[in-house]
Amino acid sequence: NAGVTQTPKFQVLKTGQSMTLQCAQDMNHEYMSWYRQDPGMGLRLIHYSVGAGITDQGEVPNGYNVSRSTTEDFPLRLLSAAPSQTSVYFCASSYSSGEQETQYFGPGTRLLVL
Amino acid sequence: SQQGEEDPQALSIQEGENATMNCSYKTSINNLQWYRQNSGRGLVHLILIRSNEREKHSGRLRVTLDTSKKSSSLLITASRAADTASYFCATDVRESGYSTLTFGKGTMLLVSP
Numbered sequence: 001n002a003g004v005t006q007t008p009k010f011q012v013l014k015t016g017q018s019m020t021l022q023c024a025q026d027m028n029h030e031y032m033s034w035y036r037q038d039p040g041m042g043l044r045l046i047h048y049s050v051g052a053g054i055t056d057q058g059e060v061p062n063g064y065n066v067s068r069s070t071t072e073d074f075p076l077r078l079l080s081a082a083p084s085q086t087s088v089y090f091c092a093s094s095y096s097s098g099e100q101e102t103q104y105f106g107p108g109t110r111l112l113v114l
Numbered sequence: 115s116q117q118g119e120e121d122p123q124a125l126s127i128q129e130g131e132n133a134t135m136n137c138s139y140k141t142s143i144n145n146l147q148w149y150r151q152n153s154g155r156g157l158v159h160l161i162l163i164r165s166n167e168r169e170k171h172s173g174r175l176r177v178t179l180d181t182s183k184k185s186s187s188l189l190i191t192a193s194r195a196a197d198t199a200s201y202f203c204a205t206d207v208r209e210s211g212y213s214t215l216t217f218g219k220g221t222m223l224l225v226s227p
Binding site: 035 | 156157204
């Protein structure tokens with residue numbers, strides 16, 4: 001199993017550009033989520049999905065869009081990049097039995113917005 | 115807002131010593147989890163303790179949970195240089211129908227040889 005994969009590993013954007021961060025998992029997990037990690041801030045939840053076709057907002061959803069058309073994939077879209085979105089982005093997946101079980105994290109995408 | 119808060123923010127010890135990190139949280143939880151993050155890497159799950167459990171062990175790790183005080187501690191015994199990492203607590207909270215995991219800001223642990 002590859003686990004949770006993320007692409008790209010690094011990205012530099014100019015303000016106003018859009019892009020999609022890819023996330024895929026091969027563990028047949030229903031629950032997937034996106035976090036951003038900023039220095040001294042821990043991880044903050046952006047969006048999450050409890051299954052194909054079902055998404056919801058987390059703590060910091062503004063400026064981001066998600067969709068879940070398949071169980072395996074959960075892309076995160078930056079609609080119009082801003083310097084405040086410079087961060088490290090982590091995708092995670094888990095088997096959810098109604099409460100959160102162990103989350104498996106991808107290696108992260110490092111994004112710099114100029 | 116952050117649900118969990120770790121204490122201390124940073125901890126420096128010698129190999130062989132024990133390391134204790136604490137986590138406090140604000141609302142009722144289903145479970146509490148601890149994760150480790152090596153520099154530049156993703157988070158790795160260490161241990162999960164449910165709200166009806168008080169203590170759990172996994173190898174050199176011991177986790178306690180006190181729901182009356184809304185706090186947890188992670189003890190790493192006989193620490194090694196390879197334990198150098200950031201450690202995060204995460205709480206499982208159900209606020210609006212779905213359960214989500216909320217992370218604290220982490221404790222940076224440095225274990226010197």
